[in-house]
Amino acid sequence: MNLEQYDQIIIEDLEIYGYHGVFPEENEKGQPFFVNAILFTDTRRAGTTDELEHSTHYGIVCNVLHDLIGGEPHKLIETVAEEAAREVLLQFPLVRAITLEVRKPEAPIEHPFRSVSVKITRGWKTCSVAFGSNMGDSKGFVDQAIVALREIPDIRVLRVSDYIKSKPYGGVEQEDFLNGALLLETLLTPQELLEQLHRIEQHAHRERTVRWGPRTLDLDILIYDDVVMDTEELILPHRDMLNRDFVMKPLAQVAPGQIHPVERKTIRQLWEAMKITHVYS
Numbered sequence: 001m002n003l004e005q006y007d008q009i010i011i012e013d014l015e016i017y018g019y020h021g022v023f024p025e026e027n028e029k030g031q032p033f034f035v036n037a038i039l040f041t042d043t044r045r046a047g048t049t050d051e052l053e054h055s056t057h058y059g060i061v062c063n064v065l066h067d068l069i070g071g072e073p074h075k076l077i078e079t080v081a082e083e084a085a086r087e088v089l090l091q092f093p094l095v096r097a098i099t100l101e102v103r104k105p106e107a108p109i110e111h112p113f114r115s116v117s118v119k120i121t122r123g124w125k126t127c128s129v130a131f132g133s134n135m136g137d138s139k140g141f142v143d144q145a146i147v148a149l150r151e152i153p154d155i156r157v158l159r160v161s162d163y164i165k166s167k168p169y170g171g172v173e174q175e176d177f178l179n180g181a182l183l184l185e186t187l188l189t190p191q192e193l194l195e196q197l198h199r200i201e202q203h204a205h206r207e208r209t210v211r212w213g214p215r216t217l218d219l220d221i222l223i224y225d226d227v228v229m230d231t232e233e234l235i236l237p238h239r240d241m242l243n244r245d246f247v248m249k250p251l252a253q254v255a256p257g258q259i260h261p262v263e264r265k266t267i268r269q270l271w272e273a274m275k276i277t278h279v280y281s
Helices: 024-029 044-049 058-069 077-091 138-150 190-203 245-254 267-277
Strands: 007-018 031-041 097-104 116-123 125-133 155-160 164-166 177-186 218-224
Touching: 007 058, 031 058, 031 077, 058 077, 077 097, 077 116, 125 138, 125 245, 138 155, 138 177, 138 190, 155 245, 164 245, 177 245, 190 218, 245 267
Parallel strands: none
Antiparallel strands: 007 031, 031 097, 097 116, 125 177, 125 218, 155 177, 164 177
């Protein structure tokens, strides 16, 4: 996410009395905390119309922060910062990202100091996911998976492609697949999103026995924002997506402008090139 493209609403030194700390006396007596927040958003429409409905009401943001940070105690201000940032992003749809700092000027430290703080930046990331099924009620499994994704607060499903039929990929003899793709926004990290997808697959009784074999449900992260990573659990962007027309065709329907982080071309450009050269699976 390129934060330079956004305008900023800035809140400085919001004082909140809270009860966070690892020592019992901190949870009992409490102490003042100070919060700084930068809300990354687009203020153009609000600025040209002078209408509050087109902006983010920073007074209400302060109320939300005050209620959360002044409420349930936590041991770590890292947790306080995470929960506060998430709550703002969930409650205020015009806020695309937030930089949040929680300062603790009266922390129990033996040496002279001015303050300690935790500062984080969190925001909505755009992600594309491929889905497929060729066992049992394939459409039912896919439909249920999309419903399950919509029920996760940290995920917003933006668009879902048409379902298409495709021949099996990888040389294993099996039934045809029902495939498609969807575009979503998420506050989850790539690893956290992968865990949620695996959980949904398991609910559909997915078994990983034969590579490229039949499955009740398959959910693959294709592109996660501009992240490029290669771990044992996850490779981003999906290393074989450009060889699969049953992935690229529906993906071009829901995310034609999404940029492939390695190729640096849009999905529309890559799909058009694939059709011209007939590089199909």
